[in-house]
Amino acid sequence: MDIKTKYNTKQKQEILNFLESKGPGHFTVADLDMYFKTKGIKVGTTTIYRQLDKLISEGVVKKYNIDETSSACYEYIGQSDANGCQQMFHLKCEKCGKIIHLECHEVTLFEEHIAEHHGFKVDPMRTVFYGICKDCAAL
């Protein structure tokens, strides 16, 4: 859980390259796996899991379980703090699967309310709101 990277290996670089080239957005271990296979880069699935664990410990990557059944979702945060989606909640549409970033002052107020009146410190990074998005509601 708290193991950090000590060596810089080729595999770690390849994973970071993927994260940089892809930019913000969500991905799964399977995505990385397929990406490496397509590119002909040799990185074992085990290594992907282990490197992601380390990147999570370092705060570079965040992990969600957005989907109910399938595999876990990861997100690249990057070295930059307080920007990115550090303070951001996510909305996920249950119909189209789209993930929306929620940037809104009301959210901060809501967070403060929960902290003050319910004694619960919400972690925005790990919290996902499920529901129906504008586009799907219009159908």
Next chain:
Amino acid sequence: MDIKTKYNTKQKQEILNFLESKGPGHFTVADLDMYFKTKGIKVGTTTIYRQLDKLISEGVVKKYNIDETSSACYEYIGQSDANGCQQMFHLKCEKCGKIIHLECHEVTLFEEHIAEHHGFKVDPMRTVFYGICKDCAAL
């Protein structure tokens, strides 16, 4: 997905007994499994899954994926509608794993804000807030 119960079997009754005796709260398939094993009641794990699926179709039970890694969470809603935690959000403490029911007018206001300003209709049943609870924060 839409298969409903046609027969009343001993196993279904045992599952309903468990739900009634336990009352509101969350449980996993493993909980049911262990409960039956302890009591010496013979109900196969497969049957638990299949009966729960049917109860979900009937709206008697709700299913979440509150935990990241481990198994799915189920909740007994009962025949009564609009009560239970139909309209309720859940808070989950990332440290102690406790699940807290959030009953609060502010939440409704927040939901309305998201609907009006972001065009997103939140589904409270499926949304879980992650964070640190009062007790764990005090440690």
Next chain:
DNA sequence: TTGCGTGCAAAGGTTTTGCATGGCA
């Protein structure tokens, strides 16, 4: 009798672990 329900076993998929090898510092 009809056909759903059950349960065992096996498969499916994701994630973790053991262990020997390989590579960074």
Next chain:
DNA sequence: TGCCATGCAAAACCTTTGCACGCAA
């Protein structure tokens, strides 16, 4: 050289599915 990282295989898990038998109606 020392120790971490890698990767294969296998295990651990949770969940679903196939199939024959049992049981409710």
